[in-house]
Amino acid sequence: MFNDKSILITGGTGSFGQKLVKTLLERYSPKRLVIFSRDELKQHEMQQVFSPAKYPCLRYFIGDVRDQERLRRAFNKIDIVFHAAALKQVPACEYNPFEAVKTNILGAQNIVEAAIDKDVSKVIVLSTDKAANPVNLYGATKLCSDKLFISGNSYAGAEGTRFAVVRYGNVLGSRGSVVPLFLKAAKEGKVCITNPEMTRFWITLDAAIDFVINSLKVMQGGEIFIPKLPSMKIGDMAEAMCPECKVEITGIRPGEKMHEVMVPMNEAHNTLDCGKYFVIQPAYRFFERMDVTCAGKKVPSDFEYSSDTNTEWLSKEELLKLVHKK
Secondary structure, three states: OOOOOEEEEEOOOOHHHHHHHHHHHHHOOOOEEEEEEOOHHHHHHHHHHOOOOOOOOEEEEEOOOOOHHHHHHHOOOOOEEEEOOOOOOHHHHHHOHHHHHHHHHHHHHHHHHHHHHOOOOEEEEEOOHHHOOOOOHHHHHHHHHHHHHHHHHHHHOOOOOEEEEEOOOEEOOOOOOHHHHHHHHHHHOEEEEOOOOOEEEEEOHHHHHHHHHHHHHHOOOOOEEEEOOOEEEHHHHHHHHOOOOEEEEOOOOOOOOOOOEEEOHHHHHHEEEOOOEEEEOOOOOOHHHOOOOOOOEEOOOOOOEEOOOOOOEOOHHHHHHHHHHO
């Protein structure tokens, strides 16, 4: 579905964006592949790996999702958009709330409007487990963003742009995640953890890319796609990765949860179990386009997909295998 298509990735110089570019270039033959981001240094560094001279389909656009005029220019004759741009560091969003709102919420609105006005076929959006029952500003802005994109299907009309959301947990080894911090701590002899009983969902970057691509293929518009992932306690991660380290318990930081939820109980009535993933269907049906996304079955009315009550857990051995494989 990507062959001879024009594709744009917002936040294209991030961990997800770079891996997605690599995957699309290896598996498909896109007509254009546009990396849209605001950091010229990261774009320069990325061009050393993915050069337009070697890959003529590549385009590098400096721009910010806050700038609707620039988005409209970048979206010209684009077929598919992967939206990965966001302010996502919880402490940074807590300290700079206006900036988080401008990028994560107003930026989302700008993308919805530009995509509809420029006749983009599909937009798929990266969300986060922190958007479910949010307790911090990052999660709240991403919840708002998710709702803007889902409602974008109503604004687009029956034949217009389709929008869908992918929600998953922490990515092993991504920039700013706990794995690089633990690897660094293992060399220094001391590891700081917030609470050893804290749990998180974990996914590899490769698995995240495959899941997003598959979700794009099956989306009808308005869904939230959620992969079934293993959980792991932060204390177990520290023991596996820093076995010789002195452990310091620092306590939960502002805006953090003990456990994350990806399907809250109040969304159970809209949720389908599709085997390897869940789909939260939109509360509203968007015209005649709303076919069945998957041959799934409804989850129980009291269902909640939470990292502490998960049925699948990552062992220490499996974690180390994934970290070293990376």
